Amino acid sequence: MRSCEIGRRRHASNKSVTVLAVRVGPIQSLLPFSFVLACGGTSTHQDPGGASAGAGAISGASSISAGAGGLSGGAGVDAGGACNEPAGVVPDLAPFEPPPIGALGAYHVTFRNRCAQTVWPAYGPSGGLDESVIDTQLWLPMSPASDRTVTVYGGVREIGFWGRTGCSFDQDGKGSCETGECGGFICPFVLGNFPANATIFDLEGGFQGGYNLGLHVEGASCGSHECSANLESCGEASGVKNACGRTIACSDICSASTACCTRPGCDSGGVAQGDATDDLVVTFCP
Numbered sequence: 001m002r003s004c005e006i007g008r009r010r011h012a013s014n015k016s017v018t019v020l021a022v023r024v025g026p027i028q029s030l031l032p033f034s035f036v037l038a039c040g041g042t043s044t045h046q047d048p049g050g051a052s053a054g055a056g057a058i059s060g061a062s063s064i065s066a067g068a069g070g071l072s073g074g075a076g077v078d079a080g081g082a083c084n085e086p087a088g089v090v091p092d093l094a095p096f097e098p099p100p101i102g103a104l105g106a107y108h109v110t111f112r113n114r115c116a117q118t119v120w121p122a123y124g125p126s127g128g129l130d131e132s133v134i135d136t137q138l139w140l141p142m143s144p145a146s147d148r149t150v151t152v153y154g155g156v157r158e159i160g161f162w163g164r165t166g167c168s169f170d171q172d173g174k175g176s177c178e179t180g181e182c183g184g185f186i187c188p189f190v191l192g193n194f195p196a197n198a199t200i201f202d203l204e205g206g207f208q209g210g211y212n213l214g215l216h217v218e219g220a221s222c223g224s225h226e227c228s229a230n231l232e233s234c235g236e237a238s239g240v241k242n243a244c245g246r247t248i249a250c251s252d253i254c255s256a257s258t259a260c261c262t263r264p265g266c267d268s269g270g271v272a273q274g275d276a277t278d279d280l281v282v283t284f285c286p
Contacts (some may be wrong), residue, residue: 083244085118088168088175091185096136099153108279109134109161110149113142115213115285120164121148122182124193126202127158139186141167142284157266160194160202163213163284166242178242179212179249197240197249199227199261201282207261211253212240216286220278222266226286229253229261 113119120141123134132155142148152159166178173185180198187193194200199215200208207215207227214228231239234250242248253261 083242083246086166086168086178089171090141091169091171091173093136093139098135098151099133102154104154104156106151106153108149108151109138110147110279110281111138111142112147112281112283113144113163113285114283115163115165116144117165118143118167119213119284120167120177120180120185121161121282122164122180122187123159123161124182124187125158125189125191126160126194126204127156128191130155130158132157132159136186157203160200160205160208161217161282162195162198162200163215164198165212165248179240196251201225201227202265204265206265209253209261210249210251211261212249214285216283217280218283219266219280222278222280225264225266227261228286 111121118141121138123132123138125132133153135150137148138150140148162180164177164180164182167175167185168177169175169185175185180195182188182193182195194202194208194210196210198210198212200210201215201217202208203222206225211227211229211231211234214226216224216226216228218224229250231247231250231253234247234253238251238253239247240249240251
């Protein structure tokens with residue numbers, strides 16, 4: 001993973017090109033990536049499929065570039081001393097079969113990646129009554145400047161979203177992430193399985209106190225919530241550093257204070273009881 005300070009952007013000349021192969025049913029398309037591998041660089045990418053495509057097999061035949069050095073895995077350091085994103089592939093996804101829309105209905109979540117690095121979205125239950133089923137395209141990596149919309153079916157909205165960085169997986173989904181790690185490409189649906197070193201927004205409880213990326217969550221019935229902090233303020237005991245020695249995450253960014261990441265969850269008091277929830281927009285690095 002490249003080590004980058006929040007909000008820091010600059011162009012770099014060290015580039016590599018990766019081609020992402022995505023197969024939906026019998027159709028395969030090649031989507032070009034252009035990653036700038038030095039810290040703070042920019043990149044361009046069109047996200048595979050954009051909005052959720054519902055049923056259909058997703059192939060993980062693509063690889064994620066690790067930089068000019070042709071790394072086989074793990075973070076590397078380029079000639080300029082910046083940390084590259086780890087190498088890996090996009091694991092295969094089984095065909096997604098949408099469940100019937102029941103009494104609890106369904107809503108959409110649009111993820112927007114405005115970071116200068118790849119982000120792997122994730123979610124998990126925060127309450128024992130939640131049985132949300134989400135389109136599996138949620139788990140696919142998002143390159144900078146890409147958007148994706150998925151459908152959430154049912155559940156009682158006791159659920160939290162976050163982004164993972166520095167991830168490296170094999171074709172079977174085995175691997176790990178530098179921040180936001182949850183146990184695999186697809187996080188186990190385990191109550192309270194939230195990583196300590198990620199910016200997590202729980203629809204009921206709000207931000208959880210950890211931090212890796214700026215995060216903004218907004219919806220008509222949820223209100224507007226944002227957590228943007230300076231990782232340099234993270235204490236030594238709660239900081240997570242990458243291979244280049246830069247702080248990339250913090251397990252207690254606000255030191256139990258609400259000064260930088262407010263705790264309240266969605267404004268609707270009935271969210272946890274399963275009342276209707278409007279669509280949400282989740283933005284990484286707003």
